[in-house]
Structure formats: structure tokens, C-alpha cells
Amino acid sequence: MADAQALDEVVDFTSGLIRIDTTNRGGGDCRERPAAEYAAERLAGAGLEPLLLERTPGRTNVVARVEGTDPSAPALLVHGHLDVVPARAEDWSVHPFSGEVRDGVVWGRGAVDMKNMDAMILAVVRSWARQGVRPRRDVVIAFTADEEDSAEDGAGFLVDRHAELFEGCTEGIGESGAFTFHDGAGHQIYPVAAGERGTAWLRLSARGRAGHGSRVNRENAVTRLAAAVARIGAHEWPVRLTPTVRAALTELAALHGIETDLQDVDTLLDKLGPAARLVEATLRNSANPTMFEAGYKINVIPGQAVAHVDGRYLPGGEEEFRTTLDELTGPDVDWEFAHHEVALQAPVDAPVFAAMRAALKEFAPEGHVIPYCMAGGTDAKQFSRLGITGYGFSPLKLPEGFDYHHLFHGVDERVPVEALHFGVRVLDRFLRTA
Numbered sequence: 001m002a003d004a005q006a007l008d009e010v011v012d013f014t015s016g017l018i019r020i021d022t023t024n025r026g027g028g029d030c031r032e033r034p035a036a037e038y039a040a041e042r043l044a045g046a047g048l049e050p051l052l053l054e055r056t057p058g059r060t061n062v063v064a065r066v067e068g069t070d071p072s073a074p075a076l077l078v079h080g081h082l083d084v085v086p087a088r089a090e091d092w093s094v095h096p097f098s099g100e101v102r103d104g105v106v107w108g109r110g111a112v113d114m115k116n117m118d119a120m121i122l123a124v125v126r127s128w129a130r131q132g133v134r135p136r137r138d139v140v141i142a143f144t145a146d147e148e149d150s151a152e153d154g155a156g157f158l159v160d161r162h163a164e165l166f167e168g169c170t171e172g173i174g175e176s177g178a179f180t181f182h183d184g185a186g187h188q189i190y191p192v193a194a195g196e197r198g199t200a201w202l203r204l205s206a207r208g209r210a211g212h213g214s215r216v217n218r219e220n221a222v223t224r225l226a227a228a229v230a231r232i233g234a235h236e237w238p239v240r241l242t243p244t245v246r247a248a249l250t251e252l253a254a255l256h257g258i259e260t261d262l263q264d265v266d267t268l269l270d271k272l273g274p275a276a277r278l279v280e281a282t283l284r285n286s287a288n289p290t291m292f293e294a295g296y297k298i299n300v301i302p303g304q305a306v307a308h309v310d311g312r313y314l315p316g317g318e319e320e321f322r323t324t325l326d327e328l329t330g331p332d333v334d335w336e337f338a339h340h341e342v343a344l345q346a347p348v349d350a351p352v353f354a355a356m357r358a359a360l361k362e363f364a365p366e367g368h369v370i371p372y373c374m375a376g377g378t379d380a381k382q383f384s385r386l387g388i389t390g391y392g393f394s395p396l397k398l399p400e401g402f403d404y405h406h407l408f409h410g411v412d413e414r415v416p417v418e419a420l421h422f423g424v425r426v427l428d429r430f431l432r433t434a
Contacts, residue, residue, distance in 0.1 A: 001425065001429070006124065009126060011417050014106050018099035019099040024149050035082040037052070046129035048066065053162060062141075066125060069134050075140055075168035076173070077171070077388055079379055081147030082115075091411045107414045112408060114176065116394070120395075125139075142155070142379075144158065154379065158382075170388065172391070173394075173430075178190050178191075178192050180398040181278060183272075185256065188366055188368065192353065192391060194391055197343055197377065201309070202308065204329060205307075206225035208301070208302075208332075221301075231329075233289050242345060243348075244373045245282055247371050249279060250262075252272055252370060258272070282374070285317050289308070293306040294306065309335075397422035398416065399416065
């Protein structure tokens with residue numbers, strides 16, 4: 001089991017990483033190197049030989065391997081990203097890059113997404129070094145850059161240029177799963193991610209006839225684009241149940257003593273109450289308009305208008321997504337992928353899932369572990385190109401009323417110290433026995 005020093009270190013490391021501002025504003029505006037050096041120094045202190053790897057100066061990744069006791073066993077990837085989304089200090093109760101520890105809580109950008117998990121990984125491997133412990137399987141550790149944008153300088157670069165570092169890895173864990181979800185009915189649920197919707201960030205463009213704003217114009221690019229955007233925003237996508245979501249609904253229904261009727265999912269969700277939040281975003285494909293760019297003067301009809309849409313599609317749902325977008329945009333609007341990543345699905349009856357369930361149950365015997373599909377995406381998408389099956393497993397035991405999902409990219413992001421201690425214990429147990 002992780003030693004007492006590991007429990008102190010995970011808090012210190014979480015706070016220390018938060019204090020390193022690795023804001024990713026997109027378009028290459030980020031510098032992860034100071035955080036990468038921080039992590040590499042602590043890995044080296046555990047007797048490992050971390051590699052610092054960059055595609056672009058300052059956009060640094062760290063990779064290290066812990067040798068296991070069973071050379072015949074496949075390796076396991078454990079990954080976490082070093083970058084964070086922007087935060088405006090004036091909106092926060094504490095400075096977002098203070099890493100302040102107050103009343104048993106660590107505050108700051110990255111506290112749950114995902115410098116907490118980075119700190120857990122560091123604390124666990126350092127505890128192993130002090131105790132002379134080795135995992136059964138080789139464990140490959142990857143701290144990545146650029147996850148909060150395109151991953152081109154991060155996991156994408158590692159997969160394309162340094163695939164040999166992941167030799168033998170068949171499965172991997174990363175964000176975000178194994179956190180406590182309180183369902184309002186007295187149950188503590190621990191959802192472990194076994195799937196992700198695909199990423200389909202879209203650029204829509206319409207061309208028309210430029211002209212004076214006072215004259216009739218039947219070829220107005222803004223009108224054409226606005227109509228397409230309105231159709232996309234109003235579209236009701238049909239329910240498509242993937243195996244992971246089916247398993248989640250079945251287990252949630254059993255937990256709540258409800259008859260499972262997957263032919264009437266809306267009624268089932270109503271009966272599940274707050275627990276429905278774990279699946280409702282992954283029942284369908286989605287497409288949400290987010291940005292609109294058109295014109296330069298109020299009395300000038302522009303010849304072009306552009307919009308951006310955040311699209312997500314279920315495993316197996318990409319063809320339907322493409323076909324539907326063709327129909328919704330119509331003949332006057334073109335669309336293309338601004339960023340496109342695959343959807344993922346992982347088996348929930350695999351031994352590695354059973355090992356995650358067992359590790360959680362050891363330290364949260366009152367908990368109920370279920371599989372779920374993530375609405376968004378992680379670096380697991382890039383690592384899947386190497387044949388690595390990805391799961392979301394960043395364990396945290398959270399008190400009732402602590403809204404984990406709301407804090408992702410939200411204001412006053414924070415994590416309880418006790419949650420970090422729980423995470424270290426569970427992660428240590430899982431990695432040693434998986």
C-alpha cells in the first residue's frame with residue numbers, strides 16, 4: 001500500500017503543478033515545459049529515466065517506463081496531460097494558479113482536470129521506489145502537452161514519432177472516471193469510462209452575393225448560414241445505444257430496483273433521477289453551434305459567412321453524423337472538419353475493468369462501480385492508433401454536493417485533500433495488481 005509520505009506528496013505535487021501556469025489558449029499558445037521538468041525531476045527521484053520530448057519548443061511531453069515483475073505480461077499505459085484551459089482570476093474566489101490549500105481543499109486550475117491525476121501518478125511511483133515495490137506489468141507513464149487543444153504537440157506527436165516508447169502496451173488509463181457520483185438516493189456510484197464519443201469540430205461556410213444592405217438580396221450569405229445553423233441547433237438526434245451505454249443503463253436500473261426497458265429510454269431516465277446525468281449526454285450524436293463570423297459593416301452584405309459547430313458522435317455513429325450534416329446544411333452551405341478524432345469503445349468484461357472495480361471496492365466498499373461513456377474526448381483517442389484500449393480511471397472519493405463535472409473547465413476548480421489520498425491508494429492498488 002502507498003506509504004504515508006505518498007499522501008503528503010500528492011497534495012504537495014497537485015499544488016505545485018497548479019502553480020505552474022500551463023494555460024492552453026489554442027493555436028500553439030501554451031508552454032508546458034516547466035511542468036514537464038517538474039514531473040521529470042520527481043520521476044528521476046524515483047529512480048526512473050524520464051524522457052522530455054518536444055515537437056515544438058516549450059511544448060514538452062514526459063515519458064518513463066517502470067519495469068514490471070512479469071516480462072510476459074503486456075504493458076499498461078498511464079497518461080495525464082499537463083496543460084489546462086484558461087481561467088480569469090477576477091472570476092475566482094482564489095487566484096486560479098495559487099495552488100492554495102485551504103480547509104482541506106486544493107484550489108486552482110487543473111485541480112480536477114487533471115493535475116490531480118498527474119500528482120497521484122508521481123506520488124505512487126515514488127512510494128514504490130521507497131518500498132522496493134514493482135508492478136506486475138510494465139507501466140509506461142506519459143505526461144502530455146496540448147490535450148486541451150488538438151494534441152498535435154502532445155499525444156499525437158508521441159504516437160506519430162515515438163511509438164516505440166509504448167511497445168507492448170495493450171491498455172491504458174487516463175481521465176476521467178472512478179469519481180464518486182451521489183445519485184440523491186443514497187447510492188455512491190463510481191463510473192469508469194469505457195468509451196468516448198468522437199470529436200467532430202466543424203467549420204461551416206456560406207457564399208453569397210455581396211451588396212448594399214438597403215437592397216433586396218436573395219443570395220445573402222449570412223441568411224443562408226444562419227438558416228443552416230438554426231437547423232443544426234434545433235435538430236433532434238435519435239437515440240443510439242452503444243454497448244457501454246447499454247451496460248450503464250442496465251446496471252443503474254438494477255441498482256435503483258427499476259425494470260430495464262431499453263425500448264423506452266426517456267421513461268427509464270426519468271425513473272433514474274440524478275443518475276441519468278451519467279448517460280444522457282451519450283445517448284445520441286450531438287452538434288452545438290458555438291461561433292459565428294460574418295460581415296464588417298452594418299450596411300454591407302458580406303459575400304461570405306462562417307460558423308463553427310462542436311459536433312460529437314457515438315462509436316459507430318460517424319456515417320450517420322456525416323449524412324445528417326449534409327442534409328442540415330443544405331446546398332448553399334459547405335462544411336468541413338476543423339478537428340476530427342475517432343470515437344472509442346472498450347470492453348467492460350475485460351480483466352483490466354475487473355481490476356479497476358476491485359481496487360475501488362477495496363477502499364470504497366459502499367460504492368457501486370459502473371461503466372460509462374464520456375461525452376467528450378481524451379488523449380486515449382491518439383493512443384488508440386497504437387492499438388491501446390483506453391479507459392477513464394482517475395479515482396477520487398468526493399463528498400455529497402461536490403459537483404465534479406461542473407468544475408471541469410469551471411470557476412473555482414478544486415479537489416479535497418481526502419479525495420487525493422483515496423486516489424493514491426486506489427491507483428496504487430490497481431497498478432500493482434492489474
